[in-house]
Amino acid sequence: MGAYYVALTAFLVLAAFFYARSRAVSAVAASGGGVSFHSLPAYHGLYAAMCVLIPLLLIFVVGSILTGKLAVDAGLAHFPADVAADALKRGAALREIENVISGHGSAAGNDALQRAADAYTSMRAIGGWTMLVLGIATAIGGIAHATGRIRPDFRARNNFERFTQVVLAASATIAILTTIGIVFSVLYETGRFFFDPALKGKPTITQFLFGLEWNPQAALRADQGDIATAFGFVPLLTGTLLITLIAIAVAGPLGLFSAIYLSEYATPRFRAWAKPILEILAGVPTVVLGFFAALTVAPLIRGWGEALGLNVASESALAAGLVMGMMIIPFVSSLSDDVINAVPQSLRDGAYALGATKSETIKKVVLPAALPGIVSAFMLAISRAIGETMIVVMAAGLAANLTFNPLDAVTTITVQIKTILVGDQEFDSAKTLAAFALGFVLFFVTLMLNYIALRVVQKYREQYD
Known part of the structure; x- marks a missing residue:
């Protein structure tokens, strides 16, 4: 009905x-x-x-x-x-x-x-x-x-416009309240994880933030001694940052250079078909990219490593990072291209009038003017990489190894959240509530990265009247 x-x-x-x-x-x-x-x-x-x-x-x-x-x-x-x-x-x-x-x-x-x-x-x-x-x-x-x-x-128009304003204000309020609700719900469960006296095996904040071992399965067995030490966050943070760094090292230069070429050098005809093709990468499902990373990229890296005498794991951070970099290239290139095109043509004309070459104009005028938007594109790509799960599961594995070697198997925060919450879980155990603590710390890390990006923009941006 x-x-x-x-x-x-x-x-x-x-x-x-x-x-x-x-x-x-x-x-x-x-x-x-x-x-x-x-x-x-x-x-x-x-x-x-x-x-x-x-x-x-x-x-x-x-x-x-x-x-x-x-x-x-x-x-x-x-x-x-x-x-x-x-x-x-x-x-x-x-x-x-x-x-x-x-x-x-x-x-x-x-x-x-x-x-x-x-x-x-x-x-x-x-x-x-x-x-x-x-x-x-x-x-x-x-x-x-x-x-x-x-x-x-x-005044029918005024009445309808007031109704439209109410709808828009309600939509904005719902979005804000949803964000606040998410934060407080995660914060509440995180508080239970650290401070609930009835919870067995819970770690202290120091043990969680600075622990060097992550093994939440130990919380299922009480005969393994001090199981609180199994909730060490450092291996997950290291794996997350390592894969994200590899991904942005791939997507950053390729995405920015392609944006500069498409906006400043490419002909309109080439740009008309090249940009949509580049943006198709953003529509590829991550599970497909995960299959590509696990079945093609990882064996290829392992073969090259063995040829050079290197010990490469069958699931490595390098394989996941490379494919993840391919995935986030459109986020950098498309947004950077739009921002660069938004720079007024008068700035370019003024630079040419002063005798600057095209490359000098791009380096000294266009990129500084577009810096806030470019940084936003990079931050969006980094956030997308930090939140990716399927590619890491299929290409980097689930092992929480504390290593900076990109040839080793690692895991990330989001993968562990997924692993902990899959299946029927009891929300009165330290193992399950650890997922909320991971989510809260991940939110805080992302917030700090955005704050650092804003400070960089404020320091280096150039404003033109």
């Missing part, structure tokens, strides 16, 4: 817009041009669409919540009273009801379950039809209200 309601909402909103606009056009024509209307007919149509959309959305949200609650209560009423009181039994009963309704389960021989499914379905249908009737009635009222206000002095 929800799909029908959404389709009905879309139809009624469009109908309100076109009907109110046509009425406004007729009103303007009837005045013969002797009366000046404050708002164009399209704004009267938008105002009518707004008068229909807002109440229909409220009916849908409130009706869905009430219908769901009433349907659940109607279904559980056919079970013993202790089922509704116990959360586990309640969830199991609802799953059985949903399976019977969807056809994935059978109520043969269980009359109570069949009656519960029938009651649940009936209440859902009643709620859905009630929402449809209320929606149609409300939409008719909204259209009547909007068309009744089509007058020369009615």
